[in-house]
Amino acid sequence: MIALTESTVRSSFVNVSLRERRAIVVPADLAEREWERLDYLGWRDPKSPLLAFIVADIDGTPVGLQLRQAEQPTRTRPQCSWCSDVTLPNDVVFFAARRTGSAGKAGNTVGTLLCAGFQCSANVRRLDPPAYLGHDVRAARDRRVEALRAHVDGFFRDLMTA
Template structure:
């Protein structure tokens, strides 16, 4: 992931109005982030706990999306659609995101199940114990990282397709 600045983050959002973009609370610890260990950058708004924000790199540029968590909890313990972590070390919640462009202005949204606090990059980088004799745990971790990157990119491209 490319290192982000507050200015880059604010200008990256494609599914919010100008007023909403100005109101986004950007984390103030950007300089302390390990950008090379992130496949996307996600955070929650402390003033509006149902809002989440994710920024990913698409074609060399930062693209940001605002997400809204469903108010009703899920009935079962779901699996994150992005990291697909089966050990579920954290909560997974349902988020909806407004599509970019005309489709979003018409009210079209896309929903997905995600780690509640966007822990996917850490989840896929965990080195799990060998599943069987001869299992290559590092290769499995590398496949999880690529899978996460592919699913994040697919979600972003889907939301942009209505623009």
Template sequence: MFALTAKAIRSSFINVSLRERNSLVIPADLGDLDWSTRDYYGWRDPKTPLLGFIVAEVDGEAVGLQLRQADQATRTRPQCSWCCDVTLPNEVVFFAAKRAGKAGRAGNAVGTLLCSGFECSRNVRRLDPPPYLGFDAAAARDRRIATLRNNVDAFFRDLRDGA
């Protein structure tokens, strides 16, 4: 992912109103991040803990989405739909995001299960011990990264382009 500025992040959001976009609280540590190890940038605002914000690169441009966490916890221990991490090193919660444009204003939304702190990029880059002799752990990690990128891209495109 390419490095983002606060201004670029703020202007990238496609499923929020102008008032919501202007009131976004963007983390101050953008300059300290290693953008080369991120497939998207996500954060939570401590003042509004049920909201999540994600920015990803789609077609060479930054696209931002606001997500809302479900009030109720899931009954089982779910798996993240993006990183598909089976070791579950962190909490996974249900998020819903309004579609962009007219569909979103009409109340259309899409839901998905995601790592609660948006740890997917870290999860897929973990080099797990090989399950059997001859297993290529580095190739498996590369496949997990590619799968994460495909899942993020598909979700963003669905919200941006879907009806």
């Protein structure tokens, strides 16, 4: 992912109003992030823990989405829809995002299960033990990274179509 600044992050949001965009609390540590190890930037609003934000590189342009976590927890231990990690050390929660354009203004949303702290990039880069003799763990990791990028891209494109 390309390095982002506060102004780039703030201007990237496509499913919020101008007032909501100005109110977004952008992470203060953007300069310290390891951008080459991130497939998207995700964080929660410290003032409103049910609000979350994600910025991803879509066709070379940063695109941001505001998400809202469901108030009711899931009944079972869910699997993240993006990283598909089955050995998660963290919680997975349901997030909904408002669609862009007239569909979003009409209240249409899209939901997905995601790692609560947006650790997907770290989860897919972990080298797992070999599944069988001759298993290429690095190639498996590379496939997980590509799958994560495809899931992120698909979610963003789905939200941006009317």
